[in-house]
Every structure is written in structure tokens, then in C-alpha cells.
Amino acid sequence: MSSTEQVARTSGLTADEVAQRMRDGRVNDVPERAARSVSDIVKANVFTRINAILGVLLVLVLVTGSYIDAMFGLLIVANSVVGIVQELRAKRTLDALAIVGRAEPVVRRDGAARPVPPNEVVLDDIIELGPGDQIVVDGEVIESGQLEIDESLLTGEADPIDKAVGDRAMSGSYVSAGSGAYRATKVGRDAYAAKLSAEASKFTLVNSELRSGIDTILKVITWLLIPAGLVTIYNQLFSSHQSWRDALDGMVAALVPMVPEGLVLMTSVAFAVGVVRLGRRQCLVQELPAIEGLARVDVVCADKTGTLTENGMTLSEVRAVGDVPEDRLREVLAAMAAADPRPNASIAAIAEALPDGPAWEPTAVAPFSSAKKWSGVSYGERGNWLLGAPDVLLDAGSEIARTAQDLGGQGLRVLLLARGDRGVDAADAPGTVTPAALVVLDQKVRPDARPTLEYFADQQVAIKVISGDNAVSVGAVATSLGLPGGDHAVDARTLPDGAADLADVLDHETTFGRVRPDQKRAMVGALRSRGHTVAMTGDGVNDVLALKDADIGVAMGSGSPATRAVAQIVLLDNRFATLPYVVGEGRRVIGNIERVSNLFLTKTVYSVLLAFTVGIVGIGSQVFHYDPLPYPFLPRHVTMVAWFTIGIPAFILSLAPNNERARTGFVRRVLRLAVPSGVVIGTVTFVAYLFAYRGAEASEEQQVRAGTTALITLLIVAVWVLAIVARPWNWWKILLIAGSVAFYLVLFAVPFTRHFFRLDPSDVALTSVAVGCGAIGIVLVTAAWWYLGERRGLLPSAPAVEKS
Incomplete structure (x- = not known):
């Protein structure tokens, strides 16, 4: 080895050598976050399956020349614009927080050590190491002071590995003890960290029970759309004996409301708004489902030092x-x-x-x-x-x-x-x-530790204090904070090794001292084996394995780079008291999405049922030779219903406070509540339509009155479903519901809007039939929700007491 090479290995590269390597592309140019680019966000929100369905239907309406009935095309624009804006806000917030919370390796250059961003490390850089430091690129150890590196995140090997001079240092591992330095031998996409860091800090929507449930619901709806759509198409084009323009308008009016166009959008918006709100509290959400996951947590394992x-x-x-x-x-x-x-x-x-x-x-x-x-x-x-x-x-x-x-x-x-x-x-x-x-x-x-523990106690979330410190010292801190069980802290050296026995101890004890890193991991596993959803908080290198195995890992911003790398949530302000806000945000997301899912799916159910019944009756007219039955509504009618009983109210409700702890069984609860409501609305609307329909020889005026009668019935029950979903009521929710009612009253009262939407409520008898059918629908929906909600415990998540 030449003397020049020896100097480079001890003092680091010179500024000229670094600049030359950057020009040559020998730099760790890996994106710091795996976030989607702006163009990816735009494409993902514009080119969606729902937009494609609505786009085809929009073209069909435009072909008929009925441009007024093409108003539902605004849904395509609204869905895309709102989704893009909210995700860009979330991306901007996350990117800014990621820079604040970024771990920077300490690099020797020109004989001095200084931190640099990970993407500015170049080939042959000398990088210093200390406890908790993450190894950002592959390299060779050149200095070792009892250096121990934990490679469990890469190999699964739990024991730290002693590293001597000349040994390999793998990117993605971290220093568990000792100190040293290594020379970068692989940077950029050649290093293992290129893949690991992308996965560790990805802003993702996957692995979410909420989104998985919605995907399941959408699959069911897709299968329902096929037969309902075929029946509707055949009835409108071949059985109704309408002109092709009227037939196409009716077909589109039947198909558009079957598509839950805002359900996925509202979910994404609720999550994105949650990210922005938490960002204002210096909380970096590295994986989006963590917001939802922490809302489901029923056990929080907290370290003492740095947390309490x-x-x-x-x-x-x-x-x-x-x-x-x-x-x-x-x-x-x-x-x-x-x-x-x-x-x-x-x-x-x-x-x-x-x-x-x-x-x-x-x-x-x-x-x-x-x-x-x-x-x-x-x-x-x-x-x-x-x-x-x-x-x-x-x-x-x-x-x-x-x-x-x-x-x-x-x-x-x-x-x-x-x-x-x-x-x-x-x-x-x-x-x-x-x-x-x-x-x-x-x-x-910490002055905010006691109120935070009291919050979790009120929310029936168990706290387990797990620390490496002396058990008596840990117990004293826990007791001073009023934590039950702190006065008889358990020394972890006396804990059983078996998972079942360990779980038994954890069921009854709350405070543990002298806990080894492997025991922390075992304790998390034992709690999860009993069906608990576990959040682990920590800041030290000894917390990494437990953070990784917990359902939700929460790291302090001042903690080691390794803990921040594996955690789903990083509290950049180092405040344990921020956790209740994260929990509250998750509960808001889950509870409100469950609410609005009931609205969207109720609409889908009654639309499918109405299309089926009208279509089958219409097709039957060819067999039994009675008058055909065209679809009662125009596309402009279903657009009006969608915007003011579902779209706008759902958007507002999705952002409202909601403090109830999340429960499993999202799909079951939503379907058991939305299906009866949709069936009732579809049935009473169809009955009202049959009362008002005057047969194939009916004049255009009579046909408009029949459609108006059906629409009044549908609106009455649909607004009532909105009122039930919005419970518990407060002033702004009452104002929201009253606003919807007032909007529809104006539509039916003002001559211009009556003409524009082709409404005619002038027949008192038919309007009375509509109101009567609507009242019956209200009674049936209320009875169904009372039985399934109050008796069966399936009401949508809603706080018992809600702040306005």
C-alpha cells in the first residue's frame, strides 16, 4: 500500500477527490424517499378504473347531445383534482419532515469529520461509526474499537457480530456497540441500502386493513355491476321502446350511481389530510398505514429513558x-x-x-x-x-x-x-x-408523561414500561406517574423463557427493568401472540429489534439512526405526548371512512337493486305483453342526488373528529348496515315509481311526474340515511343535513331549476304517494339500523361525545 493510500484511509478524501468522484457518478445517488413523483401522482389519480367507467358513460351521453345530463363528468374532474392536491400536500409535508429527521453519516474529508446527507457519500469515503449508527453503503472496516454490528435486519441473525479491520460492513445493518470507521466500497444502486432504504421509508398505502376492506367491497360491487348493467342495457335499448337517445340517457342514469366513485378518493384524502395534520406536530409518518395501525393499538410498550x-x-x-x-x-x-x-x-x-x-x-x-x-x-x-x-x-x-x-x-x-x-x-x-x-x-x-398515560388509560390502552435500567428505578418513575403496577416492578432476569409463560406475566404486570434487547423483542412477540395490537416506542439501538417486530414502531427523533430507519412513525419533537394525536388522527380516519362507506355503498346497493327490478320488469313485458318499464331517472337526477346526499356531506364527514378506538370487522359492519338501507331505498323508490307510472302511452309530462315521484321518495330516505350516519349530531352536522334538505327544496320550488332538472311535483296525489313511501322507508331504515346497531353492536364508529 502506498503512503498516499494510507493517508486517504486515515484522513479521508480531499475535496478535489470528492468532486472528481461526483463528476464520475461514483456517488450514493439513491433517492432518499421512495415517494411517488408529481407525474406519478397525477397519473395515479387521473387514470383510475372508476374514471375510466365514468368516462365511457360520459361519451355515451355526449353522443346523445344531452349535454346537461353530462354533469356527472364533473366527478371525473373532482376526483382527480382533489386526489392530486391532497397527495401533493402530503408529499410536500413528508419530504420536508424527512429532511429534518434524516440521519446523516459522519464522513472524514480533508482530515476533518463532518456529517453529510446519505446521497452525498462517494466511493472511498471514510465513514465513522458509533452505537446506533446505520451503515448507509457497503464497505470495509478500517478501524475497530470493539466494534459490533447487528445484521439481523438483513440476515435474521439475532446476535451482533464482532467486526475487525478488513471485515465487510453491509449497508442496512447498524452498530450495536463500540466504534470504528469503514471505507465505502459500493455506493448508489450497487449497495444493499438502495433497496433497504427504499422499503424502510416508503410512503405507501399497502398493508392497510381499511384499504384491503374497501378493495374487497369494490370486488363485490364489480361482480354486481356486470349482471345489473347487462339487464339495464337490454331493457333500455331493446325493451323500453324509447328513442335511442332517451334509452341511452336512462341506461347511463342507471349505471352511474352503481359506481362508488368517491369511496377510494375519500379514503386517500382522509389519510393524506392525516399526514399533513400530524406533520404540523412534527410527526413523520414513514408508512401511511401506521396512522390506521396506531388507532387499533391496545398495548403500548414504552421505554423509560427518553420516553417517560x-x-x-x-x-x-x-x-x-x-x-x-x-x-x-x-x-x-x-x-x-x-x-x-x-x-x-x-x-x-x-x-x-x-x-x-x-x-x-x-x-x-x-x-x-x-x-x-x-x-x-x-x-x-x-x-x-x-x-x-x-x-x-x-x-x-x-x-x-x-x-x-x-x-x-x-x-x-x-x-x-x-x-x-x-x-x-x-x-x-x-x-x-x-x-x-x-x-x-x-x-x-417529562411533564407531559402523566397526562399521556392517563389518556391511554381512559382509552383502555394498556401501557407496559420496558427498560434496561434497574427495575426499582423504573418502578419508581412509573409509580410517580401513577401507572398501576409500578410499585412492584419485575426484574426481567427472572422472566420465563417460554412465550406462553412470558405472555402470562405480561398479562398481569406493567413495569419491567433490566430487560435485554432480545427480551424486548420476545415481549412484543408474546403480546402479539395473545391477539394484542402492539406499539413499541424507543430511541436506543437496543430497541431496534422490538420496534421492527411490533405492529407499529415509534421512534424518537433524537434516537439512533437505526431506530428511525425501522420505525413507521418518528416523533421529531421527541415528545411522547404527541402519540395521542397520532392515535386520534388514526381513529378519525378509520371511523369517518366507515361512516362515508355506508353512504357510498347504500347508494350502490339501491342503484343496483333499482336497475335490476326496473330491468327485469321491463324485460318481462316482452314475455307477458304488458307495458314496458323504462328507467325513471335521467343522468342529471343521479348527479344531483350524488352530490348533496353523498359527495359533499361525505367529504365533510371524512374530516370530522372521531375518537372511538378502531375495531376489526370493517367490511362486515359496513355491509350489514349499507345493504339493508340500500334495499329499503331501492324498494320504496320502485314502489313509488310503479304508483306514478302511466304506461307506455304516457305523455312526456306524465313520465316526468313519475320520475319526480320516484326521485322525491329516494331523496327523503337518502337524506335520512345521511342523518343516521352523521350521528351523534352537533350544530355543524345539523347544519350540514339542513343544508342538503334546503338545497333540494330550492330545486323543487324554483321554476328555473325545476325546468333544468326536469322535475314536476305539481301532482299533489303523486307527491303525497312519494312522501308516504319516503316515510315508510324512514321507518324501515331506522328499524334496521336500530336492530343491527343497537342490538348487534354494528353501528359505524362514532364517539360517544364529540367536540364541535
Whole structure:
């Protein structure tokens, strides 16, 4: 190896070398997020199956020359524009938050170390590593200070792997302990991280129970559309004996309302608005279904440090327990803090209190890891010094360990400073331990922790505090926050290994200390095995595996890059109190989509039923030789109904507050409520139409009156379904319903709109029949919803008390 190459490996590349590699394309030019481009968003919202169906029907109406009846074509524009605007807003919010929350590797260039964006790393860059750092490109280890890398996210191997100089570092893995540096050997799409990061930070709509349920419903509707459409087409074109223009208008009027044109749109809009709202609270949603998933959570596993307590700590006391003078103890602590290039919260507190450390040269270093619970530095003749958990380094029954436990019971964090009889890098370290001092650290409980825990308790969401700290200390913090079970915290070293036995313990206990990373993962698995939906919060590298296995992983913005990479939600403001807003947003999305799904599917059901009954009766006229029965409505009628009993109200309701915890069985509940409502509306509308229909010889005026009669009946019951779906009522919902009613009254009262929409309610007898059929429909719909909702517990999600 030449001397030049040696300098490059220790000091990093020069600015000229970096610039040349960028010109050559040897740069990690992988997109930071797998978000869709603007053009992809536009295409996805314009070229949809529903827009295609409506587009074909629009062309058919335009062919007839009835341009007024082509108003439903505005749905194509509205669906596309609203979807594009909302998704672009969500994309802009996510992209901005992603930059704020981005983990930047520390790169050596021109002899200095500085953070750079991941997409500016070039080939041969020297990248420094510390605990929790994610390896962003493939490389070769060139420095190793007890470096341990966890490759479980790539290989499934749970144990961290010791890395020596010359070993391979795989992108997508992360540092679990120690420090070091590696040289980038593969960048960009050549590195494994190109695929991993794309999947880890994708803004996606997949794996959502809500969207999967809607897809199932759409498949059912598709199968219903085929026979209903064929019957309608045959009846209108061959049985009704209308002119081809009138027949096509009736056919389009029958087919358009069968398509739930706004259902998918409302779902996407509700999710996108949720992303924007959470973005304002500095919450980065890395996977869209996480909003929905957190709303379904019934167990939250929370770490203590950084979640219930502040990240920072302060050195409260150095209590000598041996024969070493206190000045010497503080000198040792200062030296150990200065020797740690990537201090954790405890070491950082010591370094802040003792900034003037002696320039001792370490002969060996043992970095802290969550598994062994201690770190150490050997200073040759100055001794081998250890810093770690008293109940791990000492016999738990010793007097010093009991003193440490008493201090921990006051909510303090206590470390033991001790001497070892062998180098800290020895295979059997720490060996014989001689206590020197108890290092007492004060940790501050977050002021918003108690109200957050109280919120989850009110929402019947169980909290499990899972920490690597001493169980007594964890219990003291939990007790101070009023968490049940905090006064008898469980030491995880006594937990059973079997999943079933572990689940039994978790069913009854809430607070756990001395939990190893593998135990955190096992605890999440045990809870999920009992049918719980589990959210895991954390900020340290020891939380990565549990975050990955939980239904929803929530990372703090100040946490390690590895935790932020695997989490679905990142709280950039580091506030545990932000979680209730995430939960509330998810509940709003799920509950409101369930509401509006009832509206859209009710319309589809009554449209299919009405098309079937009119079509079959019309076709039967050819066999039994009675008057044919054309479809009663024009396309302009179904557009009017869609906009003011479903479209606009559904859009407003989809954005309303909703606090009820999400439940499974979305499809079953929606269908069991929408199908009876749709059947009732279709039936009473058909009956009213039969009363008003005057046969094939009816004049155009009589045909308009028959269609008006059917339309009045449909509107009365449809508005009532809207009123039921909107419950519980408050002022703005009452105003929404009243607005719909007022709009229709104006349409029927004003001569211009009556003429424009071809309405004629002047026949008092027929209008009375319409109102009577509508009243019967209201009674039947109310009875169906009472029985299925109140008696069977299938009402749409709605809060018991709702803020206006």
C-alpha cells in the first residue's frame, strides 16, 4: 500500500477527490424517499378504473347531445383534482419532515469529520461509526474499537457480530456497540441500502386493513355491476321502446350511481389530510398505514429513558464506597467520559459535569452494550476501570448493591464505578470487581408523561414500561406517574423463557427493568401472540429489534439512526405526548371512512337493486305483453342526488373528529348496515315509481311526474340515511343535513331549476304517494339500523361525545 493510500484511509478524501468522484457518478445517488413523483401522482389519480367507467358513460351521453345530463363528468374532474392536491400536500409535508429527521453519516474529508446527507457519500469515503449508527453503503472496516454490528435486519441473525479491520460492513445493518470507521466500497444502486432504504421509508398505502376492506367491497360491487348493467342495457335499448337517445340517457342514469366513485378518493384524502395534520406536530409518518395501525393499538410498550423521562441527565453525586479519594474518582470519571467518542446519556451527563478530563492514553476499551450492562477503559498502570449497573457487576445481596437499589427507588439512576483485575478487553472481563463509587444521576420525568398515560388509560390502552435500567428505578418513575403496577416492578432476569409463560406475566404486570434487547423483542412477540395490537416506542439501538417486530414502531427523533430507519412513525419533537394525536388522527380516519362507506355503498346497493327490478320488469313485458318499464331517472337526477346526499356531506364527514378506538370487522359492519338501507331505498323508490307510472302511452309530462315521484321518495330516505350516519349530531352536522334538505327544496320550488332538472311535483296525489313511501322507508331504515346497531353492536364508529 502506498503512503498516499494510507493517508486517504486515515484522513479521508480531499475535496478535489470528492468532486472528481461526483463528476464520475461514483456517488450514493439513491433517492432518499421512495415517494411517488408529481407525474406519478397525477397519473395515479387521473387514470383510475372508476374514471375510466365514468368516462365511457360520459361519451355515451355526449353522443346523445344531452349535454346537461353530462354533469356527472364533473366527478371525473373532482376526483382527480382533489386526489392530486391532497397527495401533493402530503408529499410536500413528508419530504420536508424527512429532511429534518434524516440521519446523516459522519464522513472524514480533508482530515476533518463532518456529517453529510446519505446521497452525498462517494466511493472511498471514510465513514465513522458509533452505537446506533446505520451503515448507509457497503464497505470495509478500517478501524475497530470493539466494534459490533447487528445484521439481523438483513440476515435474521439475532446476535451482533464482532467486526475487525478488513471485515465487510453491509449497508442496512447498524452498530450495536463500540466504534470504528469503514471505507465505502459500493455506493448508489450497487449497495444493499438502495433497496433497504427504499422499503424502510416508503410512503405507501399497502398493508392497510381499511384499504384491503374497501378493495374487497369494490370486488363485490364489480361482480354486481356486470349482471345489473347487462339487464339495464337490454331493457333500455331493446325493451323500453324509447328513442335511442332517451334509452341511452336512462341506461347511463342507471349505471352511474352503481359506481362508488368517491369511496377510494375519500379514503386517500382522509389519510393524506392525516399526514399533513400530524406533520404540523412534527410527526413523520414513514408508512401511511401506521396512522390506521396506531388507532387499533391496545398495548403500548414504552421505554423509560427518553420516553417517560427527559433524554438528558445531570450528575447528582459521586459517593465513594472504597478507599479511593473522591478527587481521584472524579478524575477517573472525567477521563472515561473524555475517552468515549459517542457517549450515551449517562456518559454525556458525566462529561458535562466533569469537562476537564486528564489526557490519559487508554490501553484497552470496552464499549457499553445493552447485553452486558457495563463499559470499561484500561489505563495501564492507572488501572482497569468499569462503569455499569451495580446489580450486574456486584452480588445483588451486597450492601453496596442494596444502597444503589435504595437510591434507584427514589427515581435516580445509579451506576457503579469499580476496578477490575484484568484488561477490559479480556475474554473473561470484568473478572474480580472492586467497588470504588456510586455515580448518582438525576433523571427528570417529562411533564407531559402523566397526562399521556392517563389518556391511554381512559382509552383502555394498556401501557407496559420496558427498560434496561434497574427495575426499582423504573418502578419508581412509573409509580410517580401513577401507572398501576409500578410499585412492584419485575426484574426481567427472572422472566420465563417460554412465550406462553412470558405472555402470562405480561398479562398481569406493567413495569419491567433490566430487560435485554432480545427480551424486548420476545415481549412484543408474546403480546402479539395473545391477539394484542402492539406499539413499541424507543430511541436506543437496543430497541431496534422490538420496534421492527411490533405492529407499529415509534421512534424518537433524537434516537439512533437505526431506530428511525425501522420505525413507521418518528416523533421529531421527541415528545411522547404527541402519540395521542397520532392515535386520534388514526381513529378519525378509520371511523369517518366507515361512516362515508355506508353512504357510498347504500347508494350502490339501491342503484343496483333499482336497475335490476326496473330491468327485469321491463324485460318481462316482452314475455307477458304488458307495458314496458323504462328507467325513471335521467343522468342529471343521479348527479344531483350524488352530490348533496353523498359527495359533499361525505367529504365533510371524512374530516370530522372521531375518537372511538378502531375495531376489526370493517367490511362486515359496513355491509350489514349499507345493504339493508340500500334495499329499503331501492324498494320504496320502485314502489313509488310503479304508483306514478302511466304506461307506455304516457305523455312526456306524465313520465316526468313519475320520475319526480320516484326521485322525491329516494331523496327523503337518502337524506335520512345521511342523518343516521352523521350521528351523534352537533350544530355543524345539523347544519350540514339542513343544508342538503334546503338545497333540494330550492330545486323543487324554483321554476328555473325545476325546468333544468326536469322535475314536476305539481301532482299533489303523486307527491303525497312519494312522501308516504319516503316515510315508510324512514321507518324501515331506522328499524334496521336500530336492530343491527343497537342490538348487534354494528353501528359505524362514532364517539360517544364529540367536540364541535
